[in-house]
Amino acid sequence: MTCGFVKTDFKCQNTLHMDSDLFGFSDSPGEKDYFQPLAQRVRPRTLDDMAGQEHLVGRNGPLRKFLAGGTMPSMIFWGPPGSGKTTLAEICASSLSYQFEQLSAIDSGVKDVRKALENAEKSRRTARRTLLFIDEIHRFNKTQQDTLLHAIEQGLIVLIGATTENPSFEVNAALLSRMQVYILNPLGPKEIEAVILRALKEDKLFRDLSIEIADLDFLLQFSGGDARKALNAVEAALSLMPQGPAHILLNREVLQVALQHSAPIYDKGGDNHYDIISAFIKSMRGSDPDAALFWLARMLEGGEDPKFIARRMVIFASEDIGNADPYAITLAVSVFQAVALIGMPEARINLAQGVTYLASAPKSNASYQGINEAMSEARSMQQLRVPLHLRNAPTKLMKAEGYGEGYQYPHGYPGHFVQQQYFPEGLAPKAYYRPGDEGREKYIKERLSLFWTERYRV
16 A cells, blocks of 8 residues: 655654554455445454554553453443444453444334343343443433443443433433443544554455555544544545556545545644634634634634644633633633543534633733733842741741741731732832723722722722
8 A cells, every 4th residue: 555645744664553453354254344334344353453542442441451350340431423432342342252232322212222131131041241332322311221220230231321422411310320431532643544544454445455645634634533434534535436546546636526525725834824823812802702703613624723722712811811800711721621522523612612702701911911020020030038027937946037027917807908018128019910990800900909009009
């Protein structure tokens, strides 16, 4: 297989270790295998075959330890599409020689669950345990979920539920308390890259062909961390190519025709990248949520890392909003955590909520200006000493030297405040932080003006 990539300068032999076995196959597959999608044909068969999810399947991962110990608890796999939830369930069942029963909560009801449990009871009579895998388990209603409780408690089944939604909200507390929750992450670009190339090398339909993907960046951006989506895209593009040639070039034009998806003009490493993030920040600073959403959409459509955007929002919350709305930083951090946890495409919703809030919030850069000014002066005043009354006196010698003497404990005074000197010796008190009149800072300014009348005046 040829590996010439226009944008990535990717070299198979150096990066992918092509001689290692990523995907497992049965020794004598039936003809039906050839009618299965590529993603199904190359589905991993062991934990060592898995791409990504190192925190679960790595050397110290819990799933590896469970399988090594010969048993496992019921659990929920929470993660985005194409991250390996179904694959891991199948690997667990196969590794432990469990009977594998699979249901989809989208089109299964209580009758289907009971039928699966009846099959599990038959397997138990032959001393074989059953792993029941329920995809999209969050779509089961309370009655359907309650049907599983007794089977788990009696050890009739090991239940693995897969969900793209937060199980804390979508799964009954009674069922959730009987299961471990493990989070699966979207696959990274290198992991998707490895899956694609090794699939083409190992798949029985394509391994004898020389296949070159000339624009891997476009394919990675389209897949959004979903291995199944990436493999389906490759298979769709290959189906458009003429029969016969031993060398096949999948360039951007072929991929766009197959996927009906155009790549936006957006260079993540070029000037356009910096221009758009600048426009994005300035739109939020200018309190224009609509323009900010547009630039957010441009970045996401262009394949920008959503965590990069979320990090900039966390900075913005303190730099441009500050104490005018102290909740802004909490929201921004929550958005970042949600983006890291959820991944695209759903993370766009979290980003949109954060962007519209930050753009609409009252603005103040007083904290940002204050720390810049204080740091500038601190560099040239390293020699200034801490006043004795502000120093701790943990030893008798320090007390004898006057450490802590004269310190007034604010909580012992009305309003929990007393005026005293907090600046270093030789530096006259001055205002670095100058709160404005927007939002919460108006209250802060009024409060400080009562305490430090020389520095703050309303």
